[in-house]
Amino acid sequence: LNSxxxxxxxxxxxxxxxxxxxxxxxxxxxxxxxLSRDEGGAEQIFxxxxxxxxxxxxxxxxxxxxxxxxxxLVGLCTEHQSRTMAxxxxxxxxxxxxxxxxxxxxxxLAACHLxxxxxxxxxxxxxxxxxxxxEAILPEPSKELxxxxxxxxxxMPASNVSGPGRDSAINxxxxxxxxxSFKNPDNSLTLWVIxxxxxxxxxxxxxIPELSDGxxxxxxxxxxxxxxxxxxxxxxxxxxxRENFHKICEEYIHDVGNRTLEMSGMMDAVISLxxxxxxxxxxxAVEALIHAAGKAKRAxxxxxxxxxxxxxxYKTSENDRIRVRxxxxxxxxxxxxxxxxxxxxxxxxxxxxxxxQCRKWLCNESLPPTSRRWSVEGLAYLTFDADVKxxxxxxxxxxxxxxxxxxxxxxTVLFAVGSTLVNCTNSYDVEKPDPQMVELAKYAKQHVPEExxxxxxxxxxxxxxxxxxxxxxxxxxxxxxxxSPALTEACKECIARVFLALVERQEDRGTVVAQGGGKAxxxxxxxxxxxxxxxxxxxLAKIAITSNPEIAFPGERIYxxxxxxxxxxxxxxxxxxxxxALMALTNLAGISERLRQKIIKEKAVPKIEGYMxxxxxxxxxxxxxxxxxxxxxxxVQKLYLAIGNDRLKLLxxxxxxxxxxxxxxxxxxxxxxxxEQPELCKRIPETTTHWLEIMQALLLCEISDLRHRGVxxxxxxxxxxxxxxxxxxxxxxxxxxxxxxxxxxxTSDPVSKIAKNxxxxxxxxxxxxxxxxxxxxxx
Numbered sequence: 001l002n003s004x005x006x007x008x009x010x011x012x013x014x015x016x017x018x019x020x021x022x023x024x025x026x027x028x029x030x031x032x033x034x035l036s037r038d039e040g041g042a043e044q045i046f047x048x049x050x051x052x053x054x055x056x057x058x059x060x061x062x063x064x065x066x067x068x069x070x071x072x073l074v075g076l077c078t079e080h081q082s083r084t085m086a087x088x089x090x091x092x093x094x095x096x097x098x099x100x101x102x103x104x105x106x107x108x109l110a111a112c113h114l115x116x117x118x119x120x121x122x123x124x125x126x127x128x129x130x131x132x133x134x135e136a137i138l139p140e141p142s143k144e145l146x147x148x149x150x151x152x153x154x155x156m157p158a159s160n161v162s163g164p165g166r167d168s169a170i171n172x173x174x175x176x177x178x179x180x181s182f183k184n185p186d187n188s189l190t191l192w193v194i195x196x197x198x199x200x201x202x203x204x205x206x207x208i209p210e211l212s213d214g215x216x217x218x219x220x221x222x223x224x225x226x227x228x229x230x231x232x233x234x235x236x237x238x239x240x241x242r243e244n245f246h247k248i249c250e251e252y253i254h255d256v257g258n259r260t261l262e263m264s265g266m267m268d269a270v271i272s273l274x275x276x277x278x279x280x281x282x283x284x285a286v287e288a289l290i291h292a293a294g295k296a297k298r299a300x301x302x303x304x305x306x307x308x309x310x311x312x313x314y315k316t317s318e319n320d321r322i323r324v325r326x327x328x329x330x331x332x333x334x335x336x337x338x339x340x341x342x343x344x345x346x347x348x349x350x351x352x353x354x355x356x357q358c359r360k361w362l363c364n365e366s367l368p369p370t371s372r373r374w375s376v377e378g379l380a381y382l383t384f385d386a387d388v389k390x391x392x393x394x395x396x397x398x399x400x401x402x403x404x405x406x407x408x409x410x411x412t413v414l415f416a417v418g419s420t421l422v423n424c425t426n427s428y429d430v431e432k433p434d435p436q437m438v439e440l441a442k443y444a445k446q447h448v449p450e451e452x453x454x455x456x457x458x459x460x461x462x463x464x465x466x467x468x469x470x471x472x473x474x475x476x477x478x479x480x481x482x483x484s485p486a487l488t489e490a491c492k493e494c495i496a497r498v499f500l501a502l503v504e505r506q507e508d509r510g511t512v513v514a515q516g517g518g519k520a521x522x523x524x525x526x527x528x529x530x531x532x533x534x535x536x537x538x539x540l541a542k543i544a545i546t547s548n549p550e551i552a553f554p555g556e557r558i559y560x561x562x563x564x565x566x567x568x569x570x571x572x573x574x575x576x577x578x579x580x581a582l583m584a585l586t587n588l589a590g591i592s593e594r595l596r597q598k599i600i601k602e603k604a605v606p607k608i609e610g611y612m613x614x615x616x617x618x619x620x621x622x623x624x625x626x627x628x629x630x631x632x633x634x635x636v637q638k639l640y641l642a643i644g645n646d647r648l649k650l651l652x653x654x655x656x657x658x659x660x661x662x663x664x665x666x667x668x669x670x671x672x673x674x675x676e677q678p679e680l681c682k683r684i685p686e687t688t689t690h691w692l693e694i695m696q697a698l699l700l701c702e703i704s705d706l707r708h709r710g711v712x713x714x715x716x717x718x719x720x721x722x723x724x725x726x727x728x729x730x731x732x733x734x735x736x737x738x739x740x741x742x743x744x745x746x747t748s749d750p751v752s753k754i755a756k757n758x759x760x761x762x763x764x765x766x767x768x769x770x771x772x773x774x775x776x777x778x779x
Contacts (some may be wrong), residue, residue, distance in 0.1 A: 001263075002042055004035065004038065004040045004041050005044050006036075007031070007035060007041075008032075008035055008041060008044045008045055008048060008050075009048070009555070011029075011031050011032050011035070012030045012053060012158050012609065013046065014028040014034070015028050015029065015053060015057065016053065022062060025062065025640065026062065026064045026065055026068070029057060029064070029065045029068030029069065029072075030064075030068050031073050032045065032050075032068060032072045033068050033071040033075065035075075036071075036072040036074075036075025036076055037075045041075075041084075042075050042076050043077060044292075045072065046076055046083055046086075050076075051076075051086070051087055051090050052090070053536025054069045054072055054073060054091075055090070055091055055095070056572075058070070058091075058095060058099060058555075063107060064484065066099070066107055066110075067106060067107060067110050070099070070107070070110040070111055070113075071110060071114075073091075073114050074113060074114050074117050077114070077117050077118050077121050077125070078117055078121065079120075079121060080121055080415045081121050081122060081124070083121075084118050084121040084122055084144075085122070085144050086162075087118075088118060088147065088148065089144065093147055093148055093150075093151040094151070095154055096111060096114070096115060097151045097152070097161075097169075097288060099111045100112055100155075100168055100169065101155055101158070101160065101161035101162055101165035101166070102162060102165065102171075103162045105164045108162065108164045108165045108168055109164075109168065111168070111456065112169075112172060114173065115148065115152075115172055116172060116175065116176070118148065119145070119172065119175075119176040120524065121147075122144060122145045122175075123145065123176070125569060131177075133207050138675075140776065142392055145189075146192070146676060147194060149173075149177070149189070149192070149196075150196065152169045152172055152173055153173075153193065153196060153197030153200050153201075154200070155169040156170075156197065156200040156201055156203065156204050156215075157171065157200050157203045157204060157214075157215055158215060159214075159215050159216070161215065161216070161600040162216055163216040163217050163218035163221065164218060166204065166215065166216070166217070166218075167220055167221055167224055167484075168220055170201075170204075170224040170225060170228050170485060171224065171483070171485055172453050173193065173228055174191075174224070174227055174228050174231055174485045176502070177189050177190055177193050177231075177232065177235075178190055178231045178232065178234070178235040178633045179235055181243075182333040184715075187235050187236065187241075190232055190235040190236065191236075191241065192340065193232065194232055194244070194245055194248065197623055198232070198245070198248045198249070198252075199251075199252045201225055201228060201229060201249060201619050202249065202252045203252075204221065204225055205222060205225035205226065205229065205770050206219070208280070208284065216324075217413060219369065219370055219373075219409075219410050220409075220410065220411045220412055220484060222412075222488060223411065223412040223485070223486045224484070224485040224486065227485035227486065227488055228485060230488075232245070233245055243500070246423060252547075259715040259716075270283075270285050270288050270289060271289070271309060273285035274289065274309050274310070274313060275309065279319050279321075279322065280321075282313070282317075282322050283322055283325060286310070286313065286322065286326055286329055287325060287633070289310070289329050290325065290328055290329045290332055304752075307330070307333060310326045310329045310330050310333075311324040311326075311330065311619065314327050314330060320361075320367060320371055321368075321370075321371055324361055324367075324371045324374045324375055324378075325374055325444045326338035327354060327357055327358065327361075327374075327375070327378055328374050328375075328377050328378040330354055331351075331355075331358065331377075331378035331379075331381040331382045331754035332378075332381045332555070336472040342489075351382055351383075351385050351387070351388060351768065352387055352391065353376065353386065353725050354382060355378075355379060355382045355383075355385075355388040355391060355392065356391070358375040358378040358379050358382065359379070359391075359398040361374075361375040361394065362376060362379070362398050362401045362402060362405075363397050363398055363401045367777075369405070369408065369410045370410070372401070372405060373405065373410055373412060373413045373416065374418040376405060376413055376417055376420060377416045379392065379416075379420045380415075380416045380417075380420045380423070381775040383419075383420050383423035383424055384423055385400040386453070386454035386459070387453045387454060389423060389424045389454070389458070389463060390454055390463070392420075392424060393424060393463045393466040393467060393470075394466070396466075396469075396470055398466070399466075399470040399472075400470060400471070402417055402420070402475075403417075403470070403471055403472065403474075403475035405417070406475045406476075406478065406479050407475060407478040407479075410602060411482055411484035411485075411486035411487065412486050413758070414479055414482065414486050414487055414491050415486070415488065415490065415494065416492045416499070417475070417479065418479070418491050418494030418495055419494055419611040420473070421467070421472065421476075421494070421498045422494045422498060424463055424467065425460065425463065425464055425467065425497075425501035426455060426501070427459045427497035427499050427500060427501040428497070428500055428640035461505065464502060464504070464505070464508070464587060465508070466544055467502070468502065468508060468511055468512075471515070472498070472502070473502065473511070473512050473516060473517045473520075474515050474516060475500060476495050476499065476517070476520060477515070477516040477519065479491075479495055480492075480495060480520040480523060480524060481520075483615065487527045489527075489528055489532065491528065492524055492527070492528045492529070492532050493528060493529045493531055493532030493535070495520075495527060495532075496521075496525075496532040496533075496536040496539065497523060497532075497535050498523045498536070499512070499517060499521055499524070499536065499539045500535045500538055500539040500542075502517070502534070502539075502540045503517070503539050503543055503544075504542075508548055509542065509543050509546055509719075510547065512543070513543060513547055513551075513552045517539075517543075518540070518543055518552045518553050518557075519553075519557065519738065520542070521536050521539050521540050521543075522553075522557065522560050522561065522564070524536035525537045525540055525563075525564035525567075525647055526560075526563070526658050532578065533564070533567065534567075534568065534573060536564065537564035537565060537567055537568050537577075537581070538568065538577050538580060538581075539579075539588050540561055540564055541568060541581050541583070541584040542567060542580060544561060544565070544582075544583075544584035544587055544588065545580060545583045549561070549584075549587055549588055549591065550591060558588070558591075558595065559594075559595065559598050561584075561588070562585075562588065562595070562598045562599055562602055562604075563602055564579070565581045565584050565585050565588070566585070566599070566602045566603070566604045566607070568580070568581035569581055569582070569604060569607040569608065575614075575616055575619055578614075578619055579618055579619050579622050580614075581621050582608065582611060582619065582622035582625070582626050583622050583625075583626075585599060585604065585608070585626050586622065586625045586626040586628075586629055587722075588590055589626060589629035589630050589632075591631040593632070596629070596630055596632060596633040596636075596660065597633065597635075598632070599630065600633065600635055600636070600691075605630065605636060607695050608623050608626050608627055608630070609627070609647070610624075611622075611623035612624055612650065613629065614773055616661050617661075617662065619658075619659075620660060620662060621661040621662040621665055623664035624651075624654060624662055624666050624730070625661075625665040625668075627665075627669055628665050628666075628669040628672065631669055631672050631673055631676070634676075637673060637677050640673055640677070640680060641677055641679065641680065646687075648673075648680060648683055648684065648687055649687035649688060650666075651669050651670050652666075652670065652684060652687045652688055652689060652691055652694060653687075653694075654666030655667045655670060655698060656690065656693070656694035656697060660703065660706070663698075663706055664705055664706060664709065667698055667706060667709035667710060668709055668711050670709075671709050671712040671713050671716070673713075674713055674716035674717060674720070675712070677715055678716065678719070678720040679720075681716055681717040681720035681721060681724060682720060682721050682724065684717065685724070685727070692727065692728075692731055692733070695710060695713065695714055695717075695728075695733065696731070696732055696733055696736060697710075698711075698713070699733065699736045699737070699740065700712060700736060701713065704751070707740075707751055708750060708751050708754075711737075711740065711751050711754045711755055711758070712754060714728065714733065714737070714758055715754050715757055715758050715761075718758050718762065719761060722765050722767075723764055725761065725762055725767060726767055728758075728762075728767075729762050729767045729768055734762075734768070737755045737758050737759055738755075740752060740755035741755040741756040741758075741759055
């Protein structure tokens with residue numbers, strides 16, 4: 001037996017012995033987890049009937065032993081389809097779902113993680129090359145995969161499943177069922193789940209714990225169901241599929257959502273229900289009004305017919321749950337004009353009073369978290385008003401309370417916090433209207449939106465500083481870490497927008513990095529909406545430009561930054577985003593060969609070369625600077641060695657341009673290339689008839705950096721070829737080099753030393769003679 005086999009056998013014997021102490025059993029189970037993470041150990045556990053032993057451990061009353069058993073299974077299943085199929089068949093989904101549905105949250109989460117690993121092992125195993133049509137449909141999922149999905153769907157309405165267990169099942173369906181990319185034509189899993197389980201999902205989504213003896217729910221369950229339903233609907237490809245979705249919904253709920261609210265007399269009925277003496281009826285009616293107020297048409301109806309009722313409920317109700325919901329209803333109606341200063345729904349000062357009450361409830365720790373969450377919802381609407389933004393950032397206690405709530409287990413608050421912060425930082429997109437169109441609209445007596453004076457950049461900057469002081473970065477970082485369906489792509493986009501606003505000022509970037517902002521931005525740049533990815537990538541670029549990337553993104557994290565930065569080298573991005581990405585990549589390319597290889601692997605070189613032709617001076621110079629660092633890599637040098645392209649010609653011509661930054665970058669690249677690949681020196685005269693003038697201009701330049709680059713290029717060319725040296729010695733370059741060599745005598749000036757080396761080489765070639773210290777006379 002080798003050492004791994006022996007250790008596996010030893011752990012088995014300890015775990016199978018009924019006389020083993022509890023502490024020893026826990027240690028042995030933990031050792032099994034470590035062994036399972038090694039392929040040799042995992043195979044040994046599996047071959048020695050370890051699954052039956054693990055099945056026995058799952059029934060243990062020791063929570064730590066059950067956790068270790070689940071983590072061992074994770075090791076066995078990770079990226080191994082055949083073992084996963086065998087384990088699913090041997091253990092049975094009933095047992096795994098029962099463990100996930102148990103009351104212990106840590107055990108439930110561990111079981112959820114195991115099932116996720118199993119899903120990934122099974123689905124990845126089915127991805128194989130198919131000959132023929134490009135749009136070929138992937139094979140149907142295996143029966144094990146369908147068995148897992150069926151059991152998860154059966155957990156939905158089951159009363160013996162705990163709230164956290166049900167949330168885990170919904171979370172798994174969100175992650176595993178919809179397609180990861182719409183480029184994949186196969187949405188058969190989604191269609192199967194809709195046919196087999198949509199009604200079960202709707203049953204949970206429509207359960208009201210206060211009104212029925214339904215399944216146990218958590219505060220996050222309704223939000224998770226909403227995300228799952230949305231994801232399933234978005235994954236549908238045709239009108240026929242969407243119609244089937246609606247049909248199943250309408251069979252379960254006769255008329256659903258907005259259709260119901262727009263039916264004749266329905267809004268009147270909802271408003272009437274708000275006056276009910278039954279608290280639960282009131283609560284549901286007020287929540288329906290809040291959701292209904294999302295559309296302008298219905299918001300105007302509620303403003304006309306329901307504001308007095310909501311105000312009355314807010315002022316007179318003795319139940320805080322009703323009061324806070326009535327307040328949010330008023331907040332939503334009060335924000336119907338958005339950021340338009342001229343579109344005020346309520347009297348002057350009313351929104352300020354509503355916001356003050358929201359902040360008061362937010363800071364009241366005696367209120368249940370759900371009520372405090374509603375107060376954040378209210379602020380998310382009211383912070384369209386710049387006066388409310390100013391008041392909120394001045395109230396440090398309210399900010400701290402909001403951040404604590406964002407870090408809490410109540411995941412449903414994430415989008416409200418994100419929206420509030422987007423409003424406070426003005427990081428939403430604002431389209432500036434054409435001045436001529438504005439004048440035309442005024443002339444036609446059409447409404448023209450007005451900006452609030454406190455939305456001016458100076459006010460926004462002060463708000464950002466106050467948010468940073470209050471600890472906004474650590475709150476955002478915690479929000480990103482949440483493994484919950486509530487962290488939707490829209491929510492991630494909000495967080496990315498806020499981060500971009502926070503790193504706008506150069507002096508704030510160190511604070512953002514120190515509080516974990518750099519780490520949080522990487523997943524936001526890879527898993528987000530298209531807009532969110534760009535915002536997060538731009539924030540990463542800004543950090544990488546002004547901070548040391550090795551400190552901002554320590555360890556392996558620095559390599560994860562490359563792909564988001566390369567994604568900004570896109571024609572759909574703005575020139576500023578292109579420029580910042582090029583600057584950041586320049587810094588990364590200068591760090592190590594491994595980073596340069598990563599940049600090359602991400603196919604950035606052709607994009608960077610494209611930007612070297614950009615008309616905008618700064619972008620063109622930044623691209624050339626990036627290339628200057630990339631040519632340290634042999635792979636890029638080979639591109640310049642290849643025959644039949646104008647890469648070298650471009651660098652020579654750019655070395656003679658008026659733009660100082662571009663000249664420095666091009667001459668630096670030439671200096672590097674001619675040092676590493678002497679063969680290129682002989683090709684320089686072939687690029688342009690003006691090559692000698694360009695070299696002489698560099699040697700004569702008043703800017704020391706350019707002069708240094710010029711003399712290095714000339715030295716490399718002289719050392720590479722005698723004929724080239726002769727051309728230099730027959731031109732004004734001899735006199736220039738002589739002056740440069742004399743100019744630094746007795747000093748450590750590098751230009752002077754290199755110029756002297758050039759002349760010494762010419763003497764060695766026998767092209768010039770040295771005369772009593774006079775280096776520069778022709779023969």
